[in-house]
Amino acid sequence: MYELIGVTKQYRRGQERVDALAGIDLTLEQGDRLVIQGPTGGGKSTLLQMLGGLDRPTSGRVLLDGVDLAGLSERRLTAVRGENIGFVFQSFNLIPTLTAQENVETALVPLGVKAAERRSRAAEALESVGLGERLGHLPSELSGGQQQRVAIARALVKRPKVLLADEPTGNLDESMRDEIVDLLEGLWKEHGLTFVMVTHDSAVARRSPRLATLRKGRITIKENRSATVAGPPVG
């Protein structure tokens, strides 16, 4: 499903050139789960942006189901992203003036889903993350963990194939962290998602069957035999 071939990304900082990604080769099958760790500045967020089509590589190819994201027009790329890829970030990025339900519905507007269906699908997605009773609440009326659940519902309401999460538990205390990771794992299995998560938290990373480390823009991958959840999802 994903094939990255020789992906590099260079940034300019004044006169200086930063090699954020220095030649990444990576294959992920549908339903795979990968955790990415590594030192600060190692290239984790940059790699996630490449997978998500949020930015383009300097060279190399990012194939999603055989389509090179780097070669798509901005319009086509936005459409591919909207249909296939859900994002969850450390900062929940909810719109403060919209209710939980309205925040989730926003993901369906660019897909041309009609208002009545948007409402029912958003309610269903919020049910699935345990917030069926909180549809009308504003983000400020929800806990951090609940806000992240809304963000997860917003990522999944469009029924993507891919879920990309950048430090999804970074703003949460330990008990909420575990709840959110349980939830993400459950959704990964239930929907057969390809799930890539960046985390600094080794307790979170330990649960993944595959671990990638990014250092100075280079990737190494190892299987994690002691993962608490092993193997790809069933079905």
Ligand SMILES: Nc1ncnc2c1ncn2[C@@H]1O[C@H](COP(=O)(O)OP(=O)(O)OP(=O)(O)O)[C@@H](O)[C@H]1O
């Ligand atoms: N827009 C940008 N302009 C210039 N340099 C950038 C830009 N984005 C990232 N970089 C640089 O690219 C390198 C990789 O950054 P990246 O954010 O991918 O690392 P990271 O592993 O996610 O780090 P962290 O753990 O701190 O989030 C760093 O040296 C960073 O300073």
